[in-house]
Amino acid sequence: MSDAEVPVPTDPADALAAVAALRRLADRLEDAAVEQAMRAGWGWPRVAEALGVTRQAVYKKHAQRLIAAGVKLRRREG
Amino acid sequence: MSPFDEYLHAVIMRAHLEARDDGSPTVEVAHLLLAVATEPEPSVHSVLSAAGLDRDGVRAALEREFEHSLNVVGVSAAGHDLPRPSRLPTKPALGTSAKLALERGFGAVSRKKDLRPAHVLLGILSAQAGTVPRALALAGVDQEDLAARTRLALTDDND
Numbered sequence: 276m277s278d279a280e281v282p283v284p285t286d287p288a289d290a291l292a293a294v295a296a297l298r299r300l301a302d303r304l305e306d307a308a309v310e311q312a313m314r315a316g317w318g319w320p321r322v323a324e325a326l327g328v329t330r331q332a333v334y335k336k337h338a339q340r341l342i343a344a345g346v347k348l349r350r351r352e353g
Numbered sequence: 354m355s356p357f358d359e360y361l362h363a364v365i366m367r368a369h370l371e372a373r374d375d376g377s378p379t380v381e382v383a384h385l386l387l388a389v390a391t392e393p394e395p396s397v398h399s400v401l402s403a404a405g406l407d408r409d410g411v412r413a414a415l416e417r418e419f420e421h422s423l424n425v426v427g428v429s430a431a432g433h434d435l436p437r438p439s440r441l442p443t444k445p446a447l448g449t450s451a452k453l454a455l456e457r458g459f460g461a462v463s464r465k466k467d468l469r470p471a472h473v474l475l476g477i478l479s480a481q482a483g484t485v486p487r488a489l490a491l492a493g494v495d496q497e498d499l500a501a502r503t504r505l506a507l508t509d510d511n512d
Binding site: 284288289297302306341 | 428439442483484
């Protein structure tokens with residue numbers, strides 16, 4: 276398999292498991308990336324725009340965790 | 354609380370910890386499996402350990418399933434090196450796969466007072482698809498056989 280090729284799963288069980296695993300990986304990556312951005316001083320609107328979701332959605336999903344972790348959150352856009 | 358209720362409570366509390374450690378907002382059936390492999394309950398451990406599934410064995414099998422499923426579409430789990438995110442401060446809710454496993458375990462008896470700890474494992478092993486069957490298969494564990502051994506342990510327990 277060359278680097279340019281993405282394998283195509285032929286078994287539906289493999290394909291469905293790949294979907295579940297990718298969602299899990301994406302969720303983990305989102306948690307890590309949002310935290311990194313907020314620690315670097317980004318504001319919610321910019322993080323939301325980067326993710327292509329609403330500010331309310333990103334706040335609802337991450338605020339509680341980041342506040343509990345002691346991350347200083349910017350109220351205004353940064 | 355009955356001994357079964359105490360066991361169930363301990364397993365669910367443990368599964369909450371596993372989900373949080375995993376960064377998961379919900380408790381899934383994989384977290385329940387880790388929990389039953391961790392809680393010291395002889396009737397459950399004897400079945401699991403005969404299949405080589407102690408806590409570390411279960412964890413390794415689940416991790417292997419995750420990596421394997423990503424590899425199917427050419428993705429590596431180790432594809433980023435961002436710092437590990439902070440954990441949720443709250444208890445994760447029971448997710449769909451965990452609820453289904455518990456319902457299946459409870460459904461194995463007609464009277465609630467007949468429930469035993471191994472019924473939780475039996476419910477987990479009733480999964481037809483998803484991470485648990487795949488993790489067991491990758492670890493070379495025969496899921497049907499393990500479920501049969503669990504049922505046998507329950508029968509012996511009732512005698």
